[in-house]
Amino acid sequence: xxxxxxxxxxxxxxxxxxxxxxxxxxxxxxxxxxxxxxxxxxxxxxxxxxxxxxxxxxxxxxxxxxxxxxxxxxxxxxxxxxxxxxxxxxxxxxxxxxxxxxxxxxxxxxxxxxxxxxxxxxxxxxxxxxxxxxxxxxxxxxxxxxxxxxxxxxxxxxxxxxxxxxxxxxxxxxxxxxxxxxxxxxxxxxxxxxxxxxxxxxxxxxxxxxxxxxxxxxxxxxxxxxxxxxxxxxxxxxxxxxxxxxxxxxxxxxxxxxxxxxxxxxxxxxxxxxxxxxxxxxxxxxxx
Ligand SMILES: Cc1cc2nc3c(=O)[nH]c(=O)nc-3n(C[C@H](O)[C@H](O)[C@H](O)COP(=O)(O)OP(=O)(O)OC[C@H]3O[C@@H](n4cnc5c(N)ncnc54)[C@H](O)[C@@H]3O)c2cc1C
Numbered sequence: 299x300x301x302x303x304x305x306x307x308x309x310x311x312x313x314x315x316x317x318x319x320x321x322x323x324x325x326x327x328x329x330x331x332x333x334x335x336x337x338x339x340x341x342x343x344x345x346x347x348x349x350x351x352x353x354x355x356x357x358x359x360x361x362x363x364x365x366x367x368x369x370x371x372x373x374x375x376x377x378x379x380x381x382x383x384x385x386x387x388x389x390x391x392x393x394x395x396x397x398x399x400x401x402x403x404x405x406x407x408x409x410x411x412x413x414x415x416x417x418x419x420x421x422x423x424x425x426x427x428x429x430x431x432x433x434x435x436x437x438x439x440x441x442x443x444x445x446x447x448x449x450x451x452x453x454x455x456x457x458x459x460x461x462x463x464x465x466x467x468x469x470x471x472x473x474x475x476x477x478x479x480x481x482x483x484x485x486x487x488x489x490x491x492x493x494x495x496x497x498x499x500x501x502x503x504x505x506x507x508x509x510x511x512x513x514x515x516x517x518x519x520x521x522x523x524x525x526x527x528x529x530x531x532x533x534x535x536x537x538x539x540x541x542x543x544x545x546x547x548x549x550x551x552x553x554x555x556x557x558x559x560x561x562x563x564x565x566x567x568x569x570x571x572x573x574x575x576x577x578x579x580x581x582x583x584x585x586x
Contacts, residue, residue, distance in 0.1 A: 299334050299419065300475035302426035303384060308473075309429035320430055321467060323456060325440040325476075325504075328423045332477055333498050337416035340541075341388075341395075343381050344403065344411045352408070354378045360409070366565065368520050385411070391425050393418060407540035439465050441476065441504065444512040451512050472512075479503030483522060496525040496532040 305322050312318040324331050345352040357378040362369050389395050394414040396404035403411040427435060438459045445453035445468070453468040480497045487494070510516060525532040538544045548554050 299332055299422060301473070302328070302422045304473050304475060305426035306387075306429045318470075319434070321434050321436065321469070322426065322430055323436045323439050323441055323454070323465075323467065325438065325456075325459060326500075327437050328426065328435065329420045332419065333501065334415075334419040334422075335498070337418050338413070339415055340406050340410045340412050341385055341415075342410050343377075344385050344409065345378060345382055346403070347379075347382055349402070357409070365521050368518065370518060387425075388418075388422065392421050410540055412541065436465065441508065444472065444508055446512065449513060454508070474505050474508045474512075476504035476508065477501035479506050494532055 301322060301324070305320065308320045312320050322328075326332075330336075343357075345354070345357055347353065354375050358369075358371050358374050361374045362371070385395075396412040396414070398404055406412050439456045440459055441454050441456040443455045444451050445455060445466070451469075451472045453466065454472055456465045456467070457463065458465070478497060478501045480495050480499050480501045480503075482503065485492060485495075506516070539546070545553050546555055
């Protein structure tokens with residue numbers, strides 16, 4: 299997802315700077331690779347700055363609160379100021395976003411907008427293909443190592459997952475966006491529940507390894523996301539709480555998000571009580 303967006307952006311700047319060559323490499327088939335593969339029901343971040351719905355500062359405050367203060371304001375603000383224009387591009391490329399009678403996006407919560415997103419990844423991958431040309435896209439090549447020239451990155455090495463081939467990509471600059479890392483921490487669930495994760499198990503930490511091997515300093519690694527366990531799966535709040543207004547109850551039928559709200563008082567000042575329940579507190583309370 300990030301790489302497709304980066305491809306579109308990079309192609310634009312490459313043209314302006316003497317037709318630089320941009321190459322995109324994916325370990326799977328780009329149309330259905332990554333976390334968006336099966337499609338999504340919502341876009342979890344849309345500020346609506348032009349319509350006055352929210353400001354960048356509002357969003358930074360929300361994220362800092364949700365992560366109990368552990369967040370880089372500058373990075374969060376940087377994402378927040380660009381996100382609306384990315385969403386508008388998705389819509390221009392054909393992503394069906396829900397609108398109401400007034401023509402405004404339908405929100406599933408303060409920050410979320412709803413969509414018919416089955417083909418989300420195909421639509422965004424198509425934009426990347428149009429921007430780069432399919433000759434510059436290598437699919438089913440698994441990147442394993444950066445190539446270093448002293449302290450500088452000079453490319454990447456990978457192997458084909460279909461043929462007996464090794465690839466060496468030489469480059470002046472490399473952007474790594476190979477997803478997150480699932481299953482780093484042992485879950486408390488055992489037996490059948492052990493293998494169930496919300497995030498794709500094929501997000502096996504390539505980005506973390508690649509960037510560390512290239513000398514990157516890892517920061518903001520303190521936050522672990524432990525999704526709430528539902529009856530048959532794990533999942534984040536998304537559509538369940540925000541759109542369907544579901545209630546989360548424990549084995550005793552207790553609506554713990556309401557009855558355990560006072561737990562937040564134990565975390566002041568990290569968790570300001572003025573805002574909604576935090577994702578990490580919500581999930582930890584769920585596990586208690
Ligand atoms: C079940 C589920 C539901 C979700 N619902 C929503 C939602 O409703 N709204 C929302 O906004 N977000 C949702 N998300 C989150 C969203 O999908 C992700 O945050 C987003 O797709 C992450 O983008 P990314 O580019 O970082 O990673 P990805 O899109 O996962 O891309 C990683 C890419 O790297 C490739 N790759 C990995 N390792 C290598 C390697 N070694 N060599 C080469 N290529 C490699 C993969 O093939 C993949 O193409 C959901 C996620 C899941 C799992």
